[in-house]
Ligand code: HEC
């Protein structure tokens with residue numbers, strides 16, 4: 557607990573200030589002066605600089621950490637992707653960044669002269685870096701555009717688009733979980749898998765991914781969570797495996813994406829090294845700064861009943877705030893919870909407890925800012941809607957809430 561408090565302190569006063577040993581008020585003054593003179597760029601509450609955030613954004617969107625080694629050399633997904641037309645790609649939840657499309661391509665898609673049922677268009681989109689989270693290298697082989705390398709980035713699972721151009725095509729929304737994405741079906745396209753492994757991938761469905769299956773062989777996919785609203789939450793993942801985002805970013809980059817570098821965790825015995833180079837470590841500070849800079853999205857205007865939400869807050873404060881406490885609506889900075897505190901447990905029959913596979917064997921109280929945006933709920937998505945969440949708590953905890961109180965509570969959750 558000491559470390560948590562210390563980290564919190566360092567994080568909230570920032571790197572710039574903590575390097576300057578002087579009374580806080582004076583330090584602030586000096587800092588303000590330095591900023592005014594353009595000497596520093598200590599512009600965020602976690603002490604990261606705008607340069608770091610900008611670099612982290614590039615990493616989040618476009619960096620593969622060399623994971624082509626896995627997706628191309630091992631899984632040979634470039635072979636499969638070369639035969640997939642854009643309409644099919646959109647149907648498995650891949651998204652297209654409309655801002656990466658030059659005007660001629662926009663016109664071509666609009667007037668139908670560029671076909672969305674031709675795999676050659678997929679290659680053209682990859683060449684433009686327009687497929688969110690997928691990095692392709694297209695080179696001319698025998699006079700023909702050919703996809704020779706393919707890799708993935710964080711944006712594959714943790715970005716979507718606003719559909720402003722067409723369904724699945726629009727401006728990027730980084731940090732939003734892509735709950736349309738059927739990762740399992742995409743990976744199952746690999747010609748390099750045996751039937752049993754392919755069957756596991758195909759069982760996951762949209763918006764779900766098991767980030768431990770390749771290591772422990774157990775099948776219990778998780779809902780892809782948001783990568784926004786994590787500022788000041790010093791406990792990451794559903795099980796609070798790490799105290800900061802970087803811990804898990806390294807885990808995913810190395811053990812899941814197949815990036816070049818190392819990850820080792822004595823609590824689970826996971827120890828993975830890919831390649832003899834390290835393309836991950838140097839990018840983690842920026843990557844973390846970028847994620848922490850992404851706020852949870854505010855509820856859309858008119859999406860909840862304000863009067864009911866005000867009443868619902870009282871129900872929440874009386875019944876839920878013991879765990880969903882503070883500005884992030886979580887006690888994650890001070891404690892984790894036993895499996896029995898999770899309404900996502902027990903898992904569906906045959907599915908292993910997710911906590912049992914983690915480093916902590918416990919669950920983190922989920923932060924609730926922006927919770928309206930990302931159904932389904934709980935680590936495994938067992939509650940489809942906020943109504944389901946509330947009735948699950950009401951039944952399992954025998955809360956005895958009236959139907960009006962339940963409705964009010966839902967409206968309050970929608971307002972966060
Ligand atoms: C194939 C899909 C996929 C990719 C790619 C992916 N993630 Fe995730 N991410 C997940 C899933 C699933 C979880 C939930 C893990 C858990 O809770 O145990 C997760 C969890 C997280 C969390 C924890 C969120 C929280 O509430 O604590 C962060 C942060 C995160 N990912 C960031 C990243 C970054 C950065 C990258 C790139 C290095 C990345 N992810 C790549 C699927 C993915």
Ligand code: HEC
Pocket residue numbers: 794872875876877878879880893897898899900901919920921922923924927932933934935936945946949950965969
């Ligand atoms: C004893 C502590 C505790 C109490 C009390 C509690 N929660 Fe939770 N809450 C948790 C934990 C732990 C999780 C994560 C469970 C999981 O993912 O399996 C969670 C998850 C959630 C989620 C899912 C968020 C997501 O991102 O999927 C919602 C919504 C939620 N709680 C709402 C409530 C409401 C409403 C109440 C009051 C009726 C409440 N909680 C009371 C501990 C608590």
